[in-house]
Amino acid sequence: MISYKRHGLMLAGMILACSFLMTAVVGGQDPLPSWNDTAPKKTIIDFVNAVTDPGSKSFVDPEERVATFDNDGTLWVEYPMYTQILFALDRVKKLAPQHPEWKTRQPFKALLEGDMKTVAASGEKGVMEILMATHAGMTANQFGREVSDWLAANQQPRFKHLYTECIYQPQLELLEYLRANGFKNFIVSGGGIQFMRPMTKKAYGIPPEQVIGSSVISEFKIVDGQPEIIRMPKIGFIDDKAGKPVGIYEHIGRRPLLAFGNSDSDMQMIQYTKAGAGPRLGLYVHHTDAEREYAYDRESHVGKLDKVLDMADANGWIIVDMKKDWKRVFPWNKF
Amino acid sequence: MISYKRHGLMLAGMILACSFLMTAVVGGQDPLPSWNDTAPKKTIIDFVNAVTDPGSKSFVDPEERVATFDNDGTLWVEYPMYTQILFALDRVKKLAPQHPEWKTRQPFKALLEGDMKTVAASGEKGVMEILMATHAGMTANQFGREVSDWLAANQQPRFKHLYTECIYQPQLELLEYLRANGFKNFIVSGGGIQFMRPMTKKAYGIPPEQVIGSSVISEFKIVDGQPEIIRMPKIGFIDDKAGKPVGIYEHIGRRPLLAFGNSDSDMQMIQYTKAGAGPRLGLYVHHTDAEREYAYDRESHVGKLDKVLDMADANGWIIVDMKKDWKRVFPWNKF
Numbered sequence: 001m002i003s004y005k006r007h008g009l010m011l012a013g014m015i016l017a018c019s020f021l022m023t024a025v026v027g028g029q030d031p032l033p034s035w036n037d038t039a040p041k042k043t044i045i046d047f048v049n050a051v052t053d054p055g056s057k058s059f060v061d062p063e064e065r066v067a068t069f070d071n072d073g074t075l076w077v078e079y080p081m082y083t084q085i086l087f088a089l090d091r092v093k094k095l096a097p098q099h100p101e102w103k104t105r106q107p108f109k110a111l112l113e114g115d116m117k118t119v120a121a122s123g124e125k126g127v128m129e130i131l132m133a134t135h136a137g138m139t140a141n142q143f144g145r146e147v148s149d150w151l152a153a154n155q156q157p158r159f160k161h162l163y164t165e166c167i168y169q170p171q172l173e174l175l176e177y178l179r180a181n182g183f184k185n186f187i188v189s190g191g192g193i194q195f196m197r198p199m200t201k202k203a204y205g206i207p208p209e210q211v212i213g214s215s216v217i218s219e220f221k222i223v224d225g226q227p228e229i230i231r232m233p234k235i236g237f238i239d240d241k242a243g244k245p246v247g248i249y250e251h252i253g254r255r256p257l258l259a260f261g262n263s264d265s266d267m268q269m270i271q272y273t274k275a276g277a278g279p280r281l282g283l284y285v286h287h288t289d290a291e292r293e294y295a296y297d298r299e300s301h302v303g304k305l306d307k308v309l310d311m312a313d314a315n316g317w318i319i320v321d322m323k324k325d326w327k328r329v330f331p332w333n334k335f
Numbered sequence: 336m337i338s339y340k341r342h343g344l345m346l347a348g349m350i351l352a353c354s355f356l357m358t359a360v361v362g363g364q365d366p367l368p369s370w371n372d373t374a375p376k377k378t379i380i381d382f383v384n385a386v387t388d389p390g391s392k393s394f395v396d397p398e399e400r401v402a403t404f405d406n407d408g409t410l411w412v413e414y415p416m417y418t419q420i421l422f423a424l425d426r427v428k429k430l431a432p433q434h435p436e437w438k439t440r441q442p443f444k445a446l447l448e449g450d451m452k453t454v455a456a457s458g459e460k461g462v463m464e465i466l467m468a469t470h471a472g473m474t475a476n477q478f479g480r481e482v483s484d485w486l487a488a489n490q491q492p493r494f495k496h497l498y499t500e501c502i503y504q505p506q507l508e509l510l511e512y513l514r515a516n517g518f519k520n521f522i523v524s525g526g527g528i529q530f531m532r533p534m535t536k537k538a539y540g541i542p543p544e545q546v547i548g549s550s551v552i553s554e555f556k557i558v559d560g561q562p563e564i565i566r567m568p569k570i571g572f573i574d575d576k577a578g579k580p581v582g583i584y585e586h587i588g589r590r591p592l593l594a595f596g597n598s599d600s601d602m603q604m605i606q607y608t609k610a611g612a613g614p615r616l617g618l619y620v621h622h623t624d625a626e627r628e629y630a631y632d633r634e635s636h637v638g639k640l641d642k643v644l645d646m647a648d649a650n651g652w653i654i655v656d657m658k659k660d661w662k663r664v665f666p667w668n669k670f
Contacts, residue, residue: 063542140584184544197588207398208588209519210544218584220577220603227606229584236585242555249475249553249564250571251586253532253543268555268562275562 031177034170034328040283040320044174047281051257052181058279062182066256068248068269069171071189071196071213073262073303074285075204077156077166079294082302084195085127087150091134099133108133132233135192136216140229148198161332164199168285169331171260175204178258186210186256188247190240190265194231212247214239241265245272256280262287263303270317282317284308289323292333366512369505369663375618375655379509382616386592387516393614397517401591403583403604404506406524406531406548408597408638409620410539412491412501414629417637419530420462422485426469434468443468467568470527471551475564483533496667499534503620504666506595510539513593521545521591523582525575525600529566547582549574576600580607591615597622598638605652617652619643624658627668 035041050058051065072078092102092111102108107126110118119126135143156166175185185206187196193213200206215236218229239247245268248256259266259273262285270282286305287296297305312319322329370376385393386400407413427437427446437443442461445453454461470478491501510520520541522531528548535541550571553564574582580603583591594601594608597620605617621640622631632640647654657664 063536066544186544193585194588201398209401209521209586211588215585218581220580220607222606227580227603227610229580229607245555245562245564246553250528250550251544253529253546271557271562272555272564 031180032170032173034173034326036325036327038325040318040325043318044177044281044283047258047279048177048181050279060257060278064254064257065178065181065183066186066252066254067178067183067258068186068188068212068244068252068256068260068273069175070261070263070266070269071187071191073287074260074266075167075171075187076163077159077293078262078303079287079296079300080302082191083163084191086154087147087195088130088134090150090154091146092130095134128235132216132235135195136231136233138231139223140194140218140231143194143231144198147195151199159330161330164203165332166330167203168326169328169333170326172204172331174260175206179205183257184210186212186248186252188239188244188259188269189213190238190243193239212239212251214243242268244269248272259283260285263305264307265303267308267311271315274315274317282315284312284317284319286319286321288321289326289329291323292329293322366515367505367508369508369661371660371662373660375653375660378653379512379616379618382593382614383512383516385614395592395613399589399592400513400516400518401521401587401589402513402518402593403521403523403547403587403591403595403608404510405596405598405601405604406522406526408622409595409601410502410506410522411498412494412628413597413638414622414631414635415637417526418498419526421489422482422530423465423469425485425489426481427465430469463570467551467570470530471566471568473566474558475529475553475566478529478566479533482530486534494665496665499538500667501665502538503661504663504668505661507539507666509595510541514540518592519545521547521583521587523574523579523594523604524548525573525578528574547574547586549578577603579604583607594618595620598640599642600638602643602646606650609650609652617650619647619652619654621654621656623656624661624664626658627664628657 032041032044050056051060053059069075072082076083089111092108096102096112099108102112107119107122107130111130151162151164154163155161156163159166178185187200187206187210189196189212191213193211193215196211196213197208200208200211217232217234217236219232221228221230237243237247244266248269255276256273257276258281259270260283261270266284274280274282284305287294287303289295296303297309308317309319311317367376367379385391386395388394404410407417411418424446427443431437431447434443437447442454442457442465446465486497486499489498490496491498494501513520522535522541522545524531524547526548528546528550531546531548532543535543535546552567552569552571554567556563556565572578572582579601583604590611591608593616594605595618596605601619609615609617619640622629622638624630631638632644643652644654646652
């Protein structure tokens with residue numbers, strides 16, 4: 001037992017040495033090359049230096065270094081329509097032959113006739129009906145396959161790249177920079193938790209267990225002798241607005257040091273984050289770049305950034321202006 | 336960017352080297368010294384070798400190496416009464432001065448008079464009332480402090496050690512052995528998720544985000560200008576029996592390779608685990624050791640192991656007999 005313990009200490013030393021080396025090497029380069037040298041970049045780097053410097057009074061134990069990121073509009077494109085909604089619309093078309101009743105039932109009738117105005121007019125209730133019809137009534141495995149297949153086959157119409165490639169290069173660098181400095185990165189999104197999980201590891205390096213999102217109620221059943229998780233057509237949890245800090249409490253069990261969003265729906269997550277002791281960072285992407293991506297905020301039907309813009313200064317929230325603060329937007333953009 | 340990438344590769348190499356060294360060092364020792372050399376130990380080691388050997392057809396990518404453990408009776412003592420129930424009973428006594436109505440209201444009246452027979456007779460409804468009165472109506476921070484303070488102050492009556500010290504040494508070794516072999520260990524317990532989180536890191540090396548359990552509904556509110564999570568007196572999720580695979584789906588998003596329980600309430604978790612492709616291990620602690628711990632199974636009022644005992648052979652579940660298979664039970668036991 002003594003010898004086992006001594007080896008344990010040696011190992012701990014080696015791992016510690018590795019992690020110091022890693023920090024040192026990364027420190028020698030620009031860890032955020034796709035960020036312009038404007039205020040947000042400096043604020044981020046100063047913050048990371050402060051919480052990781054063992055000599056600083058702001059030092060935070062690596063175990064406690066948690067960062068949370070919204071997904072739609074913060075890590076990947078959400079405009080002109082949330083990707084998950086497009087997936088749901090496609091699924092209605094695919095499932096229509098099995099649902100002859102949809103020919104006369106709204107909002108399905110309008111959707112199948114391409115009358116998106118009537119679909120939109122069906123409001124939250126209509127959207128929820130579409131989501132339940134397309135996201136439930138199947139096993140967890142089936143749903144995962146449907147999502148993976150759809151994501152592998154569909155491109156964002158303007159950029160002609162897969163949705164999973166319409167991700168922000170500056171954020172990929174930030175995720176990597178945080179990871180290299182001992183942070184555990186989580187996604188905290190209003191989107192479906194099981195809609196995101198098939199893509200987050202490959203796209204962002206974030207494993208499924210570090211993804212938090214909205215969910216339907218699931219049940220465990222033995223089906224034909226096979227244990228299965230069945231997705232039920234009933235909302236379980238809405239991980240949006242005030243739901244985000246609750247999702248963080250349930251899944252992570254500690255308060256983030258850094259939270260990054262892009263809309264009023266992320267405000268509560270960032271309020272919760274900033275209210276913790278010691279240095280905390282709250283950031284929002286501001287979509288100001290109609291040329292390289294999109295420009296939208298106060299009047300938008302997706303990712304509306306409105307109240308936050310008025311409250312940012314007084315609350316010390318960092319507004320990251322895509323046009324001014326990002327040198328490159330997508331991984332496939334040339335410098 | 337090129338130089339940054341090259342450094343990245345070097346780092347990846349160093350980390351890989353560290354992890355190989357770690358495996359090699361651990362491999363040279365007996366990784367499970369508190370397990371007797373009986374069948375379960377051999378089965379566990381063969382299983383870990385198979386899924387971690389890159390040359391084996393059973394090899395599993397480190398990312399996919401997930402292990403789940405029940406807590407009560409699997410990692411720490413649950414007999415004669417779940418620790419969380421004892422915490423709740425103590426809290427009723429502590430809170431009684433603020434609740435004069437409890438003097439005449441059951442099951443509180445009986446509890447305060449020490450009439451545990453009447454408390455027990457109040458059944459699930461009575462227990463739920465006690466849990467809601469003692470686990471909700473406060474902020475997340477307050478609850479965390481109450482739990483930590485209680486665990487730091489109360490001993491298991493028979494063993495005269497803190498509850499957090501009445502943990503099983505063979506399981507600590509197994510957790511460490513799995514970790515050293517690239518596994519991510521999770522707790523999946525019927526107990527309260529936020530009741531466990533203050534103790535799991537120190538006791539088992541399992542961080543809060545890898546703890547899954549039952550929960551009350553929580554809400555986010557700004558209280559006196561301070562963003563807070565408030566625990567509401569309403570059940571959110573029951574992480575027990577068929578709830579366990581659901582909790583795994585929601586929190587982890589992939590199927591475990593290995594699951595360890597100790598009662599019929601863990602059966603669904605183990606069925607779900609074993610139904611995955613490739614090698615999977617399902618294990619149960621059988622409490623057979625009245626001398627060193629406790630002996631209970633089919634008729635027990637806690638952690639009842641009954642159906643599982645009849646179904647184990649046919650399903651390839653491993654029954655770990657505490658008396659026969661464990662050389663040492665607690666960390667403070669002498670060999």
